Amino acid sequence: MPEKKIRVLIAKPGLDGHDRGAKVIARALRDAGMEVIYTGLRQTPEMIASAAAQEDVDVIGLSILSGAHNTLCPQLMKLLHEKGMDDLTVLVGGIIPEADIPALKQSGIAEIFLPGTSTQDIIDFIHKRQAQPR
């Protein structure tokens, strides 16, 4: 039986329209054999949480370059918790000051990928994480 494909939701929360990173990651993960759903722009945390539930994804990748991460990420994590989706892996990529990283991880974000990260590092991280029993 073929191995079940990892399902990933790539989402752009907030008002930011800079989608270069989100699109590159979506394509790189797809080329690496994952099922990728891209939400498109300007998604509220509510929209992202319900898309994740509906699409039954294993991973959510958020791309944020606007500086709104400290507001948007905790909101999404709270919603996922309320929906009983704590086992989901949530990743963030974008312009994130280092000082903000500990609080984001505290809120349940599995990893934060900063500018300059290679797509292979993100692919490897997802594979490793999904292989871990949780």
Add this chain to the structure above:
Amino acid sequence: MKDSSNSQKPDHLADACSRLRAWEKITLEPVLAKNPERQKQFTTVSSYPVRRLYTQDDLANWDPVRDLGFPGVPPYTRGIHATMHRGRLWTMRQFAGFGTAEDTNQRFRYLLSQGQTGLSTAFDLPTLMGYDSDHALSEGEVGKCGVAISSLADMEVLFDQIPLADVTTSMTINSPAAVIWAMYLAVAEKQGADWKKVSGTLQNDILKEYIAQKEYIYPPEPSMRLVIDTFEFGIKHTPKFNVISISGYHIREAGSTAIQELAFTLRDGMEYVEWAIRRALPVDEFAPQLSFFFNAHNDFFEEIAKYRAARRIWYKAMTERYKSVNPRSWALRFHTQTAGCSLTAQQPMNNVVRTAIQALAGVLGGTQSLHTNSLDEAWALPTEFAATIALRTQQIIAHETGVTNTVDPLGGSYFVEALTNEVENGAWDYIRRIDAMGGMVKAIEKSYPQREIAEASYRYQMAVDKKEKIIVGVNDFVTPEKPLEILQIDETVAHRQAERLHKLRAERHTAEVERRLAALRKASKGSENLMPFIFDAVKVYATLGEICEAMRTVFGPYEEVAIT
């Protein structure tokens, strides 16, 4: 050899050709046999192939009279002014904006006190999307990427003690450009400045929003109507104002190649011209108020070739396609910003060096104004420390390097002229393809430029991941490092803005605001120029969100087809 008909060449060219063959045979071949070159193929940052050596042979069909000419005259390859930077240096215009209007007003006045010669305003995302600071969707975004402006009251604070009659200001705003411009003109009016003399630049380039930056509100048709409304208003009331800055910057930042940046930007420019002509505006009345904005990326010569080709293409388009007879419509004036996307979070001090080299390309390419990015760009908005180094970088280029002593110092270089030709030809290929689709709005609806850019950006990332392209400090020469001190914008900005809006709504003449918003809604349904209606609403302190919403109820929102 591209041309084998040596017999038909003038003697000196035939001689040069045979000397080149002799050099290849006698000198080059043994060297290559002993020491092969580092790579099989050498390419620009846009993956455009670059040959080993450029000679006369690469300029076989190049005519220095037709293709190069002199500065200040067609085809403007060498620059749009006869004396270029000997006569007047470019405007040093650092893009700034964060927090509240007070915060940014302070940064503006600091930059002016440090020798900056023009202002450039960055607005926050809610403002760019036409939402007031207290809108639900603004949560977490207020004052983060730029300054929060929700009404004329904020605009008055933003330009407090800055004389708009003397200082030129650029405003990076697109979908709500007409509204922000109306606020700016209202402040100028209050300061007693003569609109006929007020000068500055409105970005107002909605096409590149659909293509690249994605900060759109309405669908293309009504958006284009608003843009042409500002053209018409500008001709009548503000002849010195650049009503649009047709921008390649964001197209490049989204991952395009240099040729794509050039082609899509100039085809956008042609689209605006065509829509304005369809409105029966005479080309030579509005075209002198059009300006351009390009990126300055890492590949030095490719960028210089791009600027030179841009001027040549625009001249040809204006005279051949649009039958312009006014030389002021022919000369492509442009602003340059160094490439934010080229800056690294790793070893951020290296970004000072990248920015300096990119800025030098802009200067050698004949820019009219320049923004140099700050070293901390990949982390946050710049601190005052970082913004000062960025400004100093321009001052060093202007006053210490000597590159401004002569006009177009690279003119006549085999490589630069050949690359200028090739970049121009590449751009025309794209332009003709878009013509065949029925123009840029149609091409955007087919996602054509979006797809081309996504392809290029993916190819580039793969090349970086495979180390085919080296980025110092990122995929090579990596060292451990300490965190950088950066600018933090806290949530008190949002609270202060919310309070100010609350007070404004309580104190203004509500019935008059409602009446003028209703008039705008009604006019939006017809075909009148909307600028006077927007101006009327702005003056009684209708907010940006209210004005944009009034038009949104008529025009509807725009949703793109997301491609990955």
